[in-house]
Amino acid sequence: MAKVILTPTQTPTLFLEAENITPDVLAGKNAAEIAALHGFVGKTTVTLGDYFTVEGAGGQTAADTTVVINGDVSRVKYIGMKMSAGELIVNGNADMYVGGWMTGGKITVNGDIDAFAGLGMTGGELIVNGNAGNYLGAAYRGDWRGMQGGEIRVSGSAGSDVGTFMRGGTIVVGGNIDVHVGTHMEGGTIIVKGDAKTRVGGQMVKGTIYVYGDIDVMMPGFQYRNDVDLEVDGDNGHFALYEGDMGERHSKKKGVVIYGQLYMKY
Amino acid sequence: MTDYLIKNGFVFDPVQGINGDKVDVAIKDGKIVDAGDVTNPTVIDATGMTVMAAGVDIHAHVAGPKVNMGRNFRPEDKLFNCTAGSGIKRMEGGFSVPTVLRTAYLYARMGFGFSMEAAMPPLYARHTHEEIRDTPIIDQGALPVFGNNWFVLEYLKEDEIENTAAYIAWLLNQTKGFGIKCVNPGGTESWGWGLNCEKVDDVVPYFDVTPRQIVSGLIKANEYLGLPHCTHIHGNSLGEPGNYGITLDTLKIAEGIKPQNDFGREVVLHNTHLQFHCYGGESYASKSFESKSKEVVNYINSVDNISYDLGVVTLDETTTMTADGPFEHHLSHMNNLKWANTDVELETGSGIVPFIYNPKTFIAGAQWAIGLECGLFIKDPMRAYVTTDAPNAGPLCRYPRVYKWLMSAKARDDVLDNTLKYGDRIRERCYIGELDREISLYELAMMTRAGPAKTLGLSHMFGSLKPGLEGDVAVYPYNPETDTDDPEKIEYAFGNAAYLIKGGKLIVKEGEIVDMGNKRTFWVNAKVNENPMVERDIAEKFRRYYTVTQNNYTVKGPHFVPNPYVIEVDSTK
Numbered sequence: 001m002a003k004v005i006l007t008p009t010q011t012p013t014l015f016l017e018a019e020n021i022t023p024d025v026l027a028g029k030n031a032a033e034i035a036a037l038h039g040f041v042g043k044t045t046v047t048l049g050d051y052f053t054v055e056g057a058g059g060q061t062a063a064d065t066t067v068v069i070n071g072d073v074s075r076v077k078y079i080g081m082k083m084s085a086g087e088l089i090v091n092g093n094a095d096m097y098v099g100g101w102m103t104g105g106k107i108t109v110n111g112d113i114d115a116f117a118g119l120g121m122t123g124g125e126l127i128v129n130g131n132a133g134n135y136l137g138a139a140y141r142g143d144w145r146g147m148q149g150g151e152i153r154v155s156g157s158a159g160s161d162v163g164t165f166m167r168g169g170t171i172v173v174g175g176n177i178d179v180h181v182g183t184h185m186e187g188g189t190i191i192v193k194g195d196a197k198t199r200v201g202g203q204m205v206k207g208t209i210y211v212y213g214d215i216d217v218m219m220p221g222f223q224y225r226n227d228v229d230l231e232v233d234g235d236n237g238h239f240a241l242y243e244g245d246m247g248e249r250h251s252k253k254k255g256v257v258i259y260g261q262l263y264m265k266y
Numbered sequence: 267m268t269d270y271l272i273k274n275g276f277v278f279d280p281v282q283g284i285n286g287d288k289v290d291v292a293i294k295d296g297k298i299v300d301a302g303d304v305t306n307p308t309v310i311d312a313t314g315m316t317v318m319a320a321g322v323d324i325h326a327h328v329a330g331p332k333v334n335m336g337r338n339f340r341p342e343d344k345l346f347n348c349t350a351g352s353g354i355k356r357m358e359g360g361f362s363v364p365t366v367l368r369t370a371y372l373y374a375r376m377g378f379g380f381s382m383e384a385a386m387p388p389l390y391a392r393h394t395h396e397e398i399r400d401t402p403i404i405d406q407g408a409l410p411v412f413g414n415n416w417f418v419l420e421y422l423k424e425d426e427i428e429n430t431a432a433y434i435a436w437l438l439n440q441t442k443g444f445g446i447k448c449v450n451p452g453g454t455e456s457w458g459w460g461l462n463c464e465k466v467d468d469v470v471p472y473f474d475v476t477p478r479q480i481v482s483g484l485i486k487a488n489e490y491l492g493l494p495h496c497t498h499i500h501g502n503s504l505g506e507p508g509n510y511g512i513t514l515d516t517l518k519i520a521e522g523i524k525p526q527n528d529f530g531r532e533v534v535l536h537n538t539h540l541q542f543h544c545y546g547g548e549s550y551a552s553k554s555f556e557s558k559s560k561e562v563v564n565y566i567n568s569v570d571n572i573s574y575d576l577g578v579v580t581l582d583e584t585t586t587m588t589a590d591g592p593f594e595h596h597l598s599h600m601n602n603l604k605w606a607n608t609d610v611e612l613e614t615g616s617g618i619v620p621f622i623y624n625p626k627t628f629i630a631g632a633q634w635a636i637g638l639e640c641g642l643f644i645k646d647p648m649r650a651y652v653t654t655d656a657p658n659a660g661p662l663c664r665y666p667r668v669y670k671w672l673m674s675a676k677a678r679d680d681v682l683d684n685t686l687k688y689g690d691r692i693r694e695r696c697y698i699g700e701l702d703r704e705i706s707l708y709e710l711a712m713m714t715r716a717g718p719a720k721t722l723g724l725s726h727m728f729g730s731l732k733p734g735l736e737g738d739v740a741v742y743p744y745n746p747e748t749d750t751d752d753p754e755k756i757e758y759a760f761g762n763a764a765y766l767i768k769g770g771k772l773i774v775k776e777g778e779i780v781d782m783g784n785k786r787t788f789w790v791n792a793k794v795n796e797n798p799m800v801e802r803d804i805a806e807k808f809r810r811y812y813t814v815t816q817n818n819y820t821v822k823g824p825h826f827v828p829n830p831y832v833i834e835v836d837s838t839k
């Protein structure tokens with residue numbers, strides 16, 4: 001597998017928008033060609049070479065290209081946007097939109113990421129060995145198509161509005177999560193291994209949320225159904241099942257109404 | 267001003283009977299002149315290309331409060347759909363609800379010179395005009411909506427045509443409007459009561475008037491005033507299975523009414539987006555739903571005083587927006603996407619819902635077929651105009667794709683066989699399968715410029731290359747002799763005009779936009795006899811009901827309409 005190593009040489013004064021940093025774009029290019037790829041800082045067009053040293057080269061296709069960013073890119077946005085295959089490793093913190101609209105491949109961030117990661121993603125893996133910001137796996141502003149497939153794993157905590165308009169795929173948060181989880185959710189699974197605050201599953205139509213810890217205030221639109229023993233993400237536990245949001249529309253399957261499901265671990 | 271001579275192109279001008287002949291087109295001082303009347307012109311070599319008068323759009327939603335609400339509540343419409351400025355162009359963005367700049371650039375690239383904004387809520391006319399002002403290049407007008415207006419409902423309950431006409435004249439002047447638009451007559455007002463008008467004889471609550479009375483009265487008032495355009499109607503029960511009977515009932519209201527105007531207009535009723543009004547069956551299911559386009563267009567073919575536009579569904583994700591409030595509410599419950607709604611005090615209402623015409627569903631495919639059928643059954647293409655009711659049935663940028671479908675049976679078959687999931691079922695339930703007609707370039711010129719110009723009462727300015735008309739000419743990179751092999755060439759050419767001259771200014775040069783033109787806003791100043799009663803009613807309504815005073819209502823001054831083009835009519839004689 002061909003490897004491209006990007007090492008940050010300076011921190012952008014504003015923010016660098018670098019949607020070209022994906023295995024898809026870097027495939028088939030040598031170091032000089034990669035350095036010449038454009039990015040944006042504000043309204044000015046810059047090159048990746050202005051902000052990174054580039055070593056190595058892309059493989060023939062995205063699938064045989066690994067991109068490694070060695071250093072802090074907490075002022076670089078859109079890393080791995082729309083990637084479809086291959087691997088991307090960030091050894092440092094990254095800014096917003098990591099893996100936005102990704103369809104395949106694997107991104108590993110060994111650090112923290114900011115908001116809108118995995119936005120509208122339809123496939124692939126996004127692994128965050130650190131904390132995630134707001135709107136993880138959510139939909140773009142105004143859109144009703146949040147995360148639809150693939151998997152997001154955050155070892156630390158996550159911000160607010162995780163999985164808004166989520167329709168498929170899985171989000172696992174190892175730590176705590178802020179307000180508004182799975183708002184308007186219509187499919188997929190969110191697992192929160194720590195505590196949640198308020199507004200979990202508001203206007204949820206379908207899908208499943210597991211919370212291992214506490215929920216500060218339960219949404220009034222959820223009703224307790226029964227207790228159940230489950231294996232979730234390799235952990236065994238005793239859960240209380242709630243269904244909702246009762247204020248939202250719900251489809252029927254074979255005459256049975258399908259609700260959103262919220263499992264709370266005892 | 268530079269003179270132009272467009273040489274060696276294949277010219278299509280149905281008004282002059284020019285059908286693909288190689289005729290030189292000359293422009294002097296902003297007007298078309300005989301080729302011999304220009305001296306030292308800038309020569310445009312149109313060898314191997316198609317030359318037509320600039321396009322005229324009779325119905326699109328491109329400016330005003332609901333368009334802007336569509337932009338505001340659909341940021342995702344601009345996602346990955348923006349182009350940075352270059353040269354003289356500023357940044358443009360948006361797919362189904364483009365920015366005003368993209369709207370202007372799109373029209374220019376499609377070779378258009380005039381667009382009619384199809385629904386202006388009078389109370390928000392100021393906003394509409396501000397957007398029109400900020401849309402460069404093209405000339406525009408706007409149709410205020412009248413079909414649910416309290417004055418109109420009250421006067422037409424008693425069939426008071428003169429009072430209705432006086433009020434219309436006042437409102438056109440106040441809003442700098444061009445003509446009469448009527449959306450879901452009576453239905454939007456009923457919606458304020460949680461009801462709708464589904465048939466032409468349903469009664470509007472409180473006002474005790476019917477859609478039939480509203481439509482009939484507006485047509486009569488229109489002809490009383492002698493307005494350039496006719497009454498422009500979006501009838502009741504838009505989009506409802508089985509609505510074709512209501513459409514026929516609406517059309518028949520015009521029976522026997524003769525056009526009265528000095529503009530050469532021959533029709534008294536324009537039925538907009540006919541596609542949405544030609545449905546048979548009882549539900550959207552493929553075993554019930556069917557096309558009734560043939561029945562409706564056959565009726566229109568049998569009379570001579572009705573025109574229509576198609577409203578072709580383009581199988582895209584788009585944004586629906588209409589003054590038909592109850593319809594949008596209904597739609598939002600069908601697709602469960604976001605919905606915006608407003609009531610415009612005393613006048614109208616509006617709703618907005620994003621919509622995906624998914625080619626994998628039967629109904630979207632059937633709607634696509636019906637829109638094209640409406641264009642293919644017409645006997646006189648001077649009375650059927652290409653639109654997508656932009657953005658309701660499809661985005662503005664899809665016009666060239668619609669031309670391709672109308673002009674190529676092969677392109678239609680390709681959609682039926684490869685794009686649609688239920689192509690065969692749609693062939694059974696609609697007429698598309700039995701239609702092998704291919705619209706010619708000559709007919710296309712009727713359906714996109716000569717016809718709409720005539721029905722708008724603007725044939726003395728637009729729609730033809732006759733000497734004396736505005737110097738509005740489009741040159742398309744389409745060779746009618748050699749480019750007939752591949753329908754994709756139609757779509758490309760009509761979306762990428764090689765040249766556009768508008769009002770004698772070169773706007774598009776070798777495919778690039780190079781000038782922002784001299785945009786004008788067209789409105790109609792209708793003179794009527796003094797009418798103290800209507801004047802008193804207006805003062806009374808402002809005093810009692812409107813949240814604004816008349817001073818904050820009137821569209822006035824150069825701020826709102828910096829470049830007016832006023833058409834005068836006089837009914838006092």
Ligand SMILES: [Zn+2]
Nearest residue numbers: 327384655658
């Ligand atoms: Zn319309």
